[in-house]
Amino acid sequence: MPTAASSTDRWRAVADVGHLVRFRVSSVRWGPLLAGALLFGVLTVGAAVIPAHLDGAGGAGRAFDVTLLLPTVLAGFVLLAAVAAASSAGGRELLAREPAAIHPISPTTDHLGALLLAPFNVAWLVQGWLLLGITAFAVGLDGLVWAQAIAVAWILTATALGQLLAWALEAIRRTRHGILAVRLAALVLCASVVALHLTDRLVDLLDRLPTRWVLLAMLEEGPTLRWLVTLLGTLAVAIVLVVAGAYPAHLAARRPSRDEARVEAESFRPRRDAASDLGTLVRIDRGSVWRAVPMRRGLFVMALGPTLVALLGGLEWSMMTVLPGLVAAGGALLYGVNAWSLDQRGALWRESLPVSPAVVFDARAYVLAEFLVLASLGTLVVAGLRAGIPSPTEVVLLLATLVVVTVQVVGAAMRWSASAPYAVDLRSARSTPAPPAVMLTYALTLALTTTCTGILFSALAELGRWDLALLAAVAMLAWSAERLLRTRRGWLDPAERARVVLAVSA
Amino acid sequence: MADPSVDVRALSVHFGPVAAVDGVDLTAEAGQSAALLGRNGAGKSTTMRVLAGVVPPTSGFVQVAGWDVRSHPLRVKQAVGYCPDVGGLVPRATPWEHLQLAARLRRMRDWQPRARTMLERFGLDEVAHRVTAGFSHGMGRRLSVVLAAWHDPEVLLLDEPFDGVDPIGVEATLEVVSDARARGACVIVSTHLRELAVQACTTVSVLRGGARVATVPADEMLGEEGARAYRGLLD
Numbered sequence: 001m002p003t004a005a006s007s008t009d010r011w012r013a014v015a016d017v018g019h020l021v022r023f024r025v026s027s028v029r030w031g032p033l034l035a036g037a038l039l040f041g042v043l044t045v046g047a048a049v050i051p052a053h054l055d056g057a058g059g060a061g062r063a064f065d066v067t068l069l070l071p072t073v074l075a076g077f078v079l080l081a082a083v084a085a086a087s088s089a090g091g092r093e094l095l096a097r098e099p100a101a102i103h104p105i106s107p108t109t110d111h112l113g114a115l116l117l118a119p120f121n122v123a124w125l126v127q128g129w130l131l132l133g134i135t136a137f138a139v140g141l142d143g144l145v146w147a148q149a150i151a152v153a154w155i156l157t158a159t160a161l162g163q164l165l166a167w168a169l170e171a172i173r174r175t176r177h178g179i180l181a182v183r184l185a186a187l188v189l190c191a192s193v194v195a196l197h198l199t200d201r202l203v204d205l206l207d208r209l210p211t212r213w214v215l216l217a218m219l220e221e222g223p224t225l226r227w228l229v230t231l232l233g234t235l236a237v238a239i240v241l242v243v244a245g246a247y248p249a250h251l252a253a254r255r256p257s258r259d260e261a262r263v264e265a266e267s268f269r270p271r272r273d274a275a276s277d278l279g280t281l282v283r284i285d286r287g288s289v290w291r292a293v294p295m296r297r298g299l300f301v302m303a304l305g306p307t308l309v310a311l312l313g314g315l316e317w318s319m320m321t322v323l324p325g326l327v328a329a330g331g332a333l334l335y336g337v338n339a340w341s342l343d344q345r346g347a348l349w350r351e352s353l354p355v356s357p358a359v360v361f362d363a364r365a366y367v368l369a370e371f372l373v374l375a376s377l378g379t380l381v382v383a384g385l386r387a388g389i390p391s392p393t394e395v396v397l398l399l400a401t402l403v404v405v406t407v408q409v410v411g412a413a414m415r416w417s418a419s420a421p422y423a424v425d426l427r428s429a430r431s432t433p434a435p436p437a438v439m440l441t442y443a444l445t446l447a448l449t450t451t452c453t454g455i456l457f458s459a460l461a462e463l464g465r466w467d468l469a470l471l472a473a474v475a476m477l478a479w480s481a482e483r484l485l486r487t488r489r490g491w492l493d494p495a496e497r498a499r500v501v502l503a504v505s506a
Numbered sequence: 507m508a509d510p511s512v513d514v515r516a517l518s519v520h521f522g523p524v525a526a527v528d529g530v531d532l533t534a535e536a537g538q539s540a541a542l543l544g545r546n547g548a549g550k551s552t553t554m555r556v557l558a559g560v561v562p563p564t565s566g567f568v569q570v571a572g573w574d575v576r577s578h579p580l581r582v583k584q585a586v587g588y589c590p591d592v593g594g595l596v597p598r599a600t601p602w603e604h605l606q607l608a609a610r611l612r613r614m615r616d617w618q619p620r621a622r623t624m625l626e627r628f629g630l631d632e633v634a635h636r637v638t639a640g641f642s643h644g645m646g647r648r649l650s651v652v653l654a655a656w657h658d659p660e661v662l663l664l665d666e667p668f669d670g671v672d673p674i675g676v677e678a679t680l681e682v683v684s685d686a687r688a689r690g691a692c693v694i695v696s697t698h699l700r701e702l703a704v705q706a707c708t709t710v711s712v713l714r715g716g717a718r719v720a721t722v723p724a725d726e727m728l729g730e731e732g733a734r735a736y737r738g739l740l741d
């Protein structure tokens with residue numbers, strides 16, 4: 001049995017990606033799509049250029065320290081691309097499983113589609129901008145264009161390698177003892193990193209990473225031979241990896257996913273009746289979230305990335321204020337931006353139950369907030385293991401950031417859930433709560449808002465101004481809470497509610 | 507004479523420029539079962555959703571169990587049991603959790619024995635604690651009928667209850683309709699299956715293009731003659 005497509009099939013698969021993209025784009029409103037693309041362009045160019053204009057950029061001081069970090073950041077991007085794709089069982093789908101089932105879509109098309117959708121992920125975006133920003137600060141204005149060309153080529157290659165690794169992991173996971181094998185391998189890998197770190201050998205290892213060759217090409221201040229060879233070599237490797245990725249994609253496609261089957265065959269022990277309507281609704285919503293494969297896998301990864309960065313990078317408490325925002329944004333993108341879709345076709349029945357719509361809204365918002373807070377707190381606790389005991393000011397600042405970004409993200413997610421509801425099946429780890437183009441706009445907006453909030457509180461922490469931080473927190477909370485309450489008032493309107501319910505149950 | 511359990515006059519439902527229902531009249535008494543028949547897009551499911559308090563009417567008068575759906579939607583929801591046409595189940599909740607939620611919100615005490623009996627009657631007792639995402643279409647339909655009927659509502663609304671259901675499930679659903687009528691409830695069944703509609707109901711209303719075109723006694727829709735009459739009303 002062949003494990004991958006022939007050359008003819010491969011070209012057909014490429015053509016099919018075009019058909020699917022056109023199909024998806026045709027159902028998206030052009031306004032938000034163009035706004036998302038524009039925002040993406042502005043932020044990317046900003047990340048690639050602005051740091052080069054900062055004081056000390058390209059110099060021998062802080063810029064040199066940052067330059068030393070670049071090989072690790074380059075390698076880290078591969079890890080992130082692999083983990084992000086693996087968390088969604090090989091990557092996102094151009095067309096959801098149910099509507100795709102009737103079409104002859106090959107695993108190669110699926111693989112190429114997943115590659116195309118890789119940037120539609122908040123972790124990928126933030127890491128990509130970070131890499132471009134660090135590169136810009138390290139090299140300064142001289143040679144910026146040449147260095148960024150290598151950085152972009154590396155991002156493409158790392159994404160292709162990550163995708164290949166993710167398909168391979170998924171193919172293994174779908175074997176009989178695959179889940180156990182992958183978990184053991186992940187555990188061994190994590191334990192090895194921790195052991196290396198504890199024995200002070202991690203830095204040596206990172207210094208010997210082959211990515212230092214990429215750095216050397218980045219530091220060339222013009223199109224030298226080394227630069228050209230590295231650029232073309234990196235792009236050639238990317239093409240090879242894209243082609244090779246189809247092999248494990250075919251392997252994975254032939255094996256049924258065990259995660260969904262396991263949840264659907266599991267018997268859940270009945271619990272005692274809850275004491276209130278709100279408690280009952282919270283319980284059923286919580287089940288809908290925590291029993292969903294994409295939410296469990298996705299949240300683990302969303303928390304893992306920042307945790308590793310914080311743990312290995314030895315972040316100080318004052319710098320950790322960016323973590324809750326990143327984790328909350330990632331968590332909301334798993335389902336929160338289309339929160340009413342949790343019920344899918346059950347929304348019609350639920351809407352026929354005699355309960356105040358305000359209580360239904362409160363339960364949904366509470367469960368989302370709880371989901372985000374738990375992930376953020378988990379990240380902070382692990383990341384703080386190396387940071388020592390925080391000062392009272394740092395504790396206040398972190399808590400203020402946590403509360404502010406949670407209310408910000410819940411407010412935005414509930415607002416989008418009501419204004420643009422979609423009927424989606426969140427059974428598969430590959431599913432997303434909204435179409436890819438919409439997800440990109442959501443990801444950009446959330447990443448921007450929460451990162452800015454985190455940076456503001458980080459700056460206030462550096463200054464030791466907990467009083468100003470509290471003032472800022474109160475103002476931001478008031479703004480976000482008012483927007484959340486406005487969405488709640490909208491939900492109380494029967495016609496608005498019917499629109500949402502009919503959309504998610506379609 | 508007492509007010510009808512379901513009283514619909516000149517009901518219209520518009521979604522933007524689209525008129526899903528355009529001037530439907532419908533009356534059903536307590537102890538009566540009425541069928542809604544019609545082609546796809548005739549407005550049957552939208553009418554059922556209005557009666558269940560899920561979709562507000564754009565215009566017209568709709569009263570269910572004596573309550574106006576526009577001004578007293580919560581009262582209407584307390585009085586009805588609704589089986590939606592599509593799915594109608596929360597995918598990652600178990601049948602038992604669905605029943606627990608409904609029992610809590612409907613203030614039902616000692617609901618567990620009744621829940622067990624209904625699940626057994628519909629052959630769902632073995633899967634009571636498994637999430638519904640793994641259910642077949644027929645199992646989902648059967649559970650939706652259980653959820654609509656188990657609290658003995660004054661008005662039972664069944665939208666496509668026989669769709670994809672095996673003969674035992676069909677029999678159990680017909681029993682549910684019969685029991686509901688016997689205790690004085692009003693039953694509205696929306697279906698494509700004329701023969702089963704005739705079997706389950708006393709009257710049949712045919713909808714076309716969002717409006718009611720006829721209401722006849724169920725036996726007039728029986729057999730070949732009934733099929734011809736129905737066909738004539740659809741064209």
